Amino acid sequence: MFDTSIYKNRRAALRKKIQSGIILLLGNNEAPANYPDNTYVYRQDSTFLYFFGHSLPGLAGVIDVDANKDYFFGDDVTMDDIIWMGPQPSIKELGMQVGVRNSYSLKQLRKMIAEAVSKGRKIHFIPPYRFDHYLMIEELTGIRSSVVRQYASVELIKAIVALRSAKEPCEIEELDKAAHIGYLMHTTAMKMCKPGVKEQLISGALDGIASQYGSMVSFPTILTQHGETMHNHGHEALLEKGKLMLVDAGAESNTNYCSDNTRTIPVGGKYTPRQKEVYELVLACHDLALELAKPGITYQSVHLAVCKRLALGLKDMGLMKGNTDDAVAAGAHALFLPHGLGHMMGLDVHDMENLGQTYVGYDDEVRPSGQFGLASLRMGRKLQEGFVITDEPGCYFIPALIDKWRATGLHKDFLNYDAIDQYKDFGGIRIEDDILITKNGSRFLGTERIPAGVREIEEFMKNN
Incomplete structure (x- = not known):
C-alpha cells in the first residue's frame, strides 16, 4: 500500500x-x-x-x-x-x-x-x-x-x-520493480533455452520467479515454439535446436503493478540467417516506435509508421511488393502483423481494459478502426507524459491465414504468395518492452534491459 x-x-x-x-x-x-x-x-x-x-x-x-x-x-x-x-x-x-x-x-x-x-x-x-x-x-x-x-x-x-x-511517481516506482522481475524471468528463460528441455519446465520456472519477487504473474505465461499463434499457452513440447522460442511473460509487484515483455530466442543459442533477417526487421520496428513515442503524438500514428517499416522490410525480402504506403493503407501488411503495436499498462497488464477499450485507448479525436489488424490496436490516442505503454511489434507467418488470403487472392497486388509460402514453417517473432512516456520522449521501465539485439542475445545465451 x-x-x-x-x-x-x-x-x-x-x-x-x-x-x-x-x-x-x-x-x-x-x-x-x-x-x-x-x-x-x-x-x-x-x-x-x-x-x-x-x-x-x-x-x-x-x-x-x-x-x-x-x-x-x-x-x-x-x-x-x-x-x-x-x-x-x-x-x-x-x-x-x-x-x-x-x-x-x-x-x-x-x-x-x-x-x-x-x-x-x-x-x-x-x-x-x-x-x-x-x-x-x-x-x-x-x-x-x-x-x-x-x-x-x-x-x-x-x-x-x-x-x-498518467502514472504517479509512486506508481512508476512500482512499475520499475515489476520490470526488474520481468528481467529476471526473461533472462532465466534465455539460460534454460536448450534443446531437449520441456517448455513446461521453463514456464514453471518463470512463474516461480514472479511469485518469489512479487505477487504473481501478470497474465498466464506464453512460452512456445509456435510463435505464430498469438496466445499459445500450451507448454507440452520439448525444445528443438534450430527453432525459435517465443516468451511473452510478466509479473506483478507486491502492490500489483505489472510488467509485460516478449523475447523470441533461438533454441541452441544461435539464429539462422533467415531468422536473423526477420528478427532484425522486427527489432527495427520496435526501435522506431521507441524513437517516435512522445507526448502529443497519437499511438495510432506510431503504429502505422511501424507497419510501413515492416512492409518496407518485407518488400526488401521479396515477400511484399508495390507501393508501401498503399499496401499499409489497404491492410496487406496485416497478414504478418494482425495485432496492434501496444496497450496501456499499470495495475492491469492491459490497463483498465475492463472499463471498455474505446474509453481507455481512444477518445473523440482518435477512433478505433474496423480494418483487420488495425482493429486490434488497443491504444491509439494521443500520448501524454506519465503514460505507460507496451511497444510490441511482431512478424508472424500463420499458415491458415496465408492459405485463406491466397485462396481468395486478397491483396495479391501487394503480396508475393509464392515467396510467402516458403515461410509457412517459420513461426513468429515478437519483441516487447514496457515504456514510460516522459516529458520529451520515452524510456524503458526498470534499470536493466533484457537482451534484445541478435548479438546481445546470442552472447548472453553462450555465456550463461
Whole structure:
C-alpha cells in the first residue's frame, strides 16, 4: 500500500469529476476453484485497489459526491475465521489505513444503497466482469443482472480513465520493480533455452520467479515454439535446436503493478540467417516506435509508421511488393502483423481494459478502426507524459491465414504468395518492452534491459 494521503487525494480528485450521486466500487471476492474452501489465487479489483488500497476479499467502497464523504464496507472476522487465519484488523482499522473514517458492515452498505435508490439518487458503478458482482449490483440497486452492464456509468468510466492513465511517481516506482522481475524471468528463460528441455519446465520456472519477487504473474505465461499463434499457452513440447522460442511473460509487484515483455530466442543459442533477417526487421520496428513515442503524438500514428517499416522490410525480402504506403493503407501488411503495436499498462497488464477499450485507448479525436489488424490496436490516442505503454511489434507467418488470403487472392497486388509460402514453417517473432512516456520522449521501465539485439542475445545465451 501507498501512504494514506495517496488514496485520499485520488478519491478527492474522483469526486471533482462526478457531478452528483454515489460512487459504488466493489472489491473482489474469493472464487472457488473446485470446492468452496479451495480458491483460485486471489486478485483484488484494480479500480478498488487504486482508490481504497486494500487487497483483501469481501470489501466495498462508497464515495458520496454530494455529501463529500467516503465509506468503507466489510464484515469483521469471526472467531472461526481467527482460528484459521489468526487475528485480523477490524474493518474500521482497515478504513483508517486509507483515510476513511466511516467504516461499516456489508449489511449497512445494502441499507445505504437502498436508501439512495429510494430517493432517486444516481448510483455510479463500473461494468462488472465477475458474476458475483452482477448479482450483488442487482441485489443493491434492483437492476437485473442481465442488463446491468447497460447501466454502468460512462461518466465514472471516463473519470477513472482520466485519473489512472498518467502514472504517479509512486506508481512508476512500482512499475520499475515489476520490470526488474520481468528481467529476471526473461533472462532465466534465455539460460534454460536448450534443446531437449520441456517448455513446461521453463514456464514453471518463470512463474516461480514472479511469485518469489512479487505477487504473481501478470497474465498466464506464453512460452512456445509456435510463435505464430498469438496466445499459445500450451507448454507440452520439448525444445528443438534450430527453432525459435517465443516468451511473452510478466509479473506483478507486491502492490500489483505489472510488467509485460516478449523475447523470441533461438533454441541452441544461435539464429539462422533467415531468422536473423526477420528478427532484425522486427527489432527495427520496435526501435522506431521507441524513437517516435512522445507526448502529443497519437499511438495510432506510431503504429502505422511501424507497419510501413515492416512492409518496407518485407518488400526488401521479396515477400511484399508495390507501393508501401498503399499496401499499409489497404491492410496487406496485416497478414504478418494482425495485432496492434501496444496497450496501456499499470495495475492491469492491459490497463483498465475492463472499463471498455474505446474509453481507455481512444477518445473523440482518435477512433478505433474496423480494418483487420488495425482493429486490434488497443491504444491509439494521443500520448501524454506519465503514460505507460507496451511497444510490441511482431512478424508472424500463420499458415491458415496465408492459405485463406491466397485462396481468395486478397491483396495479391501487394503480396508475393509464392515467396510467402516458403515461410509457412517459420513461426513468429515478437519483441516487447514496457515504456514510460516522459516529458520529451520515452524510456524503458526498470534499470536493466533484457537482451534484445541478435548479438546481445546470442552472447548472453553462450555465456550463461
